[in-house]
Structures are given as C-alpha cells and as structure tokens.
Amino acid sequence: MDYEEGDRVKVEKSGVEYEGIVMPSTTGHIIVKMVSGYNAGIEPEGATVTVVQKKTDMEEAAKKAVNEVKPKKGLPKVSILSTGGTIASKIDYRTGAVTSQFSADDILQAIPELTEIANFSGKAIYNILSENMKADYWQELARAVVEEIKNGADGIIVAHGTDTMMYSAAALSFMIDTPVPIVFVGSQRSADRPSSDNAMNAICAAKVAVSDIAEVTVVMHSESSDDKCSIHRATKVRKMHTSRRDAFRSINSEPIGYVDYSTGEITTGLSYVKRNERELALMDSIEPKCALVKFTPGSSPDILGFFIDAGYKGIVIEGTGLGHVSTDWIPQIERATEQKIPVIITSQCLNGRICDRVYDTGRDILKAGAIEGEDMLPEVALVKMMWTLGQIQNYDDAVDILKQDIRCEINERSLE
Numbered sequence: 001m002d003y004e005e006g007d008r009v010k011v012e013k014s015g016v017e018y019e020g021i022v023m024p025s026t027t028g029h030i031i032v033k034m035v036s037g038y039n040a041g042i043e044p045e046g047a048t049v050t051v052v053q054k055k056t057d058m059e060e061a062a063k064k065a066v067n068e069v070k071p072k073k074g075l076p077k078v079s080i081l082s083t084g085g086t087i088a089s090k091i092d093y094r095t096g097a098v099t100s101q102f103s104a105d106d107i108l109q110a111i112p113e114l115t116e117i118a119n120f121s122g123k124a125i126y127n128i129l130s131e132n133m134k135a136d137y138w139q140e141l142a143r144a145v146v147e148e149i150k151n152g153a154d155g156i157i158v159a160h161g162t163d164t165m166m167y168s169a170a171a172l173s174f175m176i177d178t179p180v181p182i183v184f185v186g187s188q189r190s191a192d193r194p195s196s197d198n199a200m201n202a203i204c205a206a207k208v209a210v211s212d213i214a215e216v217t218v219v220m221h222s223e224s225s226d227d228k229c230s231i232h233r234a235t236k237v238r239k240m241h242t243s244r245r246d247a248f249r250s251i252n253s254e255p256i257g258y259v260d261y262s263t264g265e266i267t268t269g270l271s272y273v274k275r276n277e278r279e280l281a282l283m284d285s286i287e288p289k290c291a292l293v294k295f296t297p298g299s300s301p302d303i304l305g306f307f308i309d310a311g312y313k314g315i316v317i318e319g320t321g322l323g324h325v326s327t328d329w330i331p332q333i334e335r336a337t338e339q340k341i342p343v344i345i346t347s348q349c350l351n352g353r354i355c356d357r358v359y360d361t362g363r364d365i366l367k368a369g370a371i372e373g374e375d376m377l378p379e380v381a382l383v384k385m386m387w388t389l390g391q392i393q394n395y396d397d398a399v400d401i402l403k404q405d406i407r408c409e410i411n412e413r414s415l416e
C-alpha cells in the first residue's frame with residue numbers, strides 16, 4: 001500500500017468504496033477526506049488501497065496549467081492581493097484542519113476560469129485568518145492596493161477571511177480614493193468541499209474588478225443557490241450568518257447590484273462612483289485606540305469609565321433601540337466628551353436609524369455630547385472613528401467629519 005498523506009486514493013473494504021484524500025491518522029485507521037467534505041476512518045485490515053493521483057502530481061498539474069496561461073491581449077489587468085482566510089486555504093495534512101496557506105497564484109491554479117476574465121498578477125500580503133487582522137494591517141493592505149493601482153492595475157481583488165472582512169473593506173473604503181474597483185472576496189466553505197463557494201465568489205469578484213464600479217465592494221453569494229453574487233458597498237455590509245454561503249447582507253441599503261453567475265452580467269440598482277471619476281489618493285492614518293462598547297441592561301458605567309481612563313481616543317457605543325443606554329451611563333458619556341473623546345451612539349438593532357430625540361435617555365445622551373450614528377453599522381462607525389481621528393486631531397473638526405457622510409455609510413433616509 002504505497003500511499004502517503006495528501007494522495008487521492010480509493011479504499012475498498014467489504015464491498016464498500018471510499019475515495020478521497022488521505023489525512024493524517026493517529027489511530028492506525030486510514031482516514032480519507034471524501035468529496036462530501038466528511039472524513040471516513042477505515043480499519044486497514046482487509047482494505048485495499050489504490051492511489052488515484054499522487055499529491056505531488058496533483059500539485060504539479062495545477063501549477064503547469066497556470067504557468068501555461070499566457071497573458072491575453074486586450075484583457076484588463078487585475079491584481080489579486082491575498083490576505084488569507086478560507087478562500088486562500090487548503091487542508092493541512094498535518095492537522096487535518098483548514099489553514100490559510102495559499103498564495104495568490106494558488107488561487108489561479110484552483111480557479112482557472114479566472115484567466116478568461118483578466119490577466120492576473122498577485123501577491124500574498126498575509127496568510128492569516130481574518131480574526132488576526134489589525135488596524136496596522138489595514139494600512140499595509142491599503143498601501144499595497146494603491147501601489148498596484150499606480151502600477152497600472154485596472155481592478156483589485158482582495159482575498160480575505162470572511163469574519164472581519166467588513167472591517168477591512170470599510171477601512172480601505174475610507175482610506176482610498178480609488179479610480180478603479182477594489183473588490184473584497186472570501187468564502188464560507190473551503191475548496192475541498194463540494195458546496196464550496198470559493199470559485200463562484202472569485203469569478204463574480206473578477207467580473208466586478210473589471211467593471212466600472214470604482215468603489216470598495218464586497219462580492220459574495222447572494223442566495224443559497226449558485227445563481228448570483230451580490231455587490232455590497234463596503235460601508236453597508238455585514239456578515240450575518242456563521243456558515244451559510246449567503247451570509248453577507250447589505251444593511252440599511254440594497255446592494256449596489258448583482259453578478260449573474262451563468263452569464264457574468266452585472267445589474268446595478270444604486271448609483272455608484274464610476275471608473276476614473278476619482279483621482280487616486282491614500283489617506284492611511286489611523287487611530288487604533290478606539291473602542292466599540294456594547295451596552296447591556298444593568299451593565300456598569302465603569303465599563304465606559306475604563307476606556308476613558310485607559311486613554312482611548314474615541315468610543316462607539318452599541319446602544320439599544322433608537323440609540324439608548326441606561327441613565328447611569330450618561331455621566332460617563334459626558335465625562336468622555338468633556339475630555340474631547342468623541343462618542344458615537346449606534347444601535348444593536350442594526351436595521352434602522354438612531355433617533356435620540358424621542359425618549360428622555362436619548363435626549364440626555366445628546367445633551368452629554370454624543371453623536372447620533374444615524375443608520376451606520378456599529379463596526380463601520382468604529383472604523384470611521386479610527387480613520388477620522390487618524391486624519392484630524394482637533395475635536396470639533398473631527399466631530400464635524402463624524403457627522404458627515406463620507407463613503408455612503410450614512411443614508412439620507414433609511415429604508416422602512
């Protein structure tokens with residue numbers, strides 16, 4: 001039985017056949033990851049193992065296929081910047097876990113259809129799961145994106161983990177004036193699973209990267225079917241499900257549009273910034289010491305006090321309903337704003353708009369100097385706070401910017 005971890009094998013035992021990739025085993029069983037994504041553990045005694053394809057041959061074949069692709073005349077140039085996440089991951093044969101270890105080239109090897117849409121170049125900026133992203137990584141990513149645009153890219157794809165994609169996309173949206181599309185894409189299910197969304201999301205992202213939508217967007221499955229992907233505006237999108245492929249939703253806005261997967265056609269419903277309308281500019285200063293604090297019933301105002309005393313420069317509160325906290329939190333809000341620490345109030349409802357003029361606690365929050373976050377998502381308000389305080393040190397000027405709509409993060413009128 002001449003096989004090793006990573007090989008594709010067929011195991012036959014008692015008339016049952018299992019085909020899949022050999023995984024590490026600590027029990028002496030033959031562990032095979034099947035196409036369904038599930039593992040089968042087979043007692044070796046009486047089993048026949050046939051190697052279908054060696055791991056090394058599979059890797060070689062994929063590499064060869066991509067290396068043979070010559071740049072095609074007339075196709076736009078798209079840069080894929082990979083930061084990691086499931087879209088850029090593969091099974092780690094040592095642990096059996098999904099880890100981020102693909103480079104941008106590996107994405108092309110895995111999804112050769114991409115090479116019909118554009119001529120790609122790529123860089124792996126990071127190889128991390130997105131829970132490990134940090135504000136200074138957003139800056140580094142923004143600089144890399146700008147560099148690619150300066151070098152002639154007609155569009156950018158950022159391959160990113162889905163968990164914190166909305167933060168990174170919002171951050172780049174504030175940091176870059178872009179003349180070309182900057183498209184974030186990820187996948188909820190890794191490439192080794194038949195229900196993986198990685199190829200469809202990446203292909204739709206590539207379509208958007210060569211379109212005239214010159215904004216920072218997130219392109220992911222629209223529905224549980226494979227019909228279309230939504231093109232979400234970076235400042236209005238949120239991951240709303242732990243595992244579904246259609247986890248990403250625009251909140252308080254429709255998506256900018258959709259990509260039909262079978263035809264590649266893009267339809268848009270909202271107005272958007274068009275290609276070359278904006279001149280390239282990078283505003284990458286960020287103040288990382290900002291906090292997003294969730295108010296819960298009965299929680300101590302000391303929580304807010306902690307951030308003030310710890311030298312935080314800005315605070316976003318995720319309040320209840322129309323934008324409330326309990327009465328005993330209000331003196332701490334006042335203490336913050338007196339110390340020139342801006343405070344934005346957003347809502348745990350996510351859907352809808354802050355209106356602190358209806359109830360007493362709301363009016364008192366406003367008197368204490370808090371800024372109504374309008375229909376902004378709490379995370380977007382946090383990223384906007386970090387970006388604004390990175391740009392502007394004067395408190396009154398910063399508060400002015402925080403109240404203004406910069407990247408369609410505030411709609412004039414919310415949807416009902």
Ligand code: ASP
Pocket residue numbers: 084085086087128129130131160161162163164186187188
């Ligand atoms: N935890 C992973 C990440 O955000 C999940 C994913 O990539 O979808 O990187």
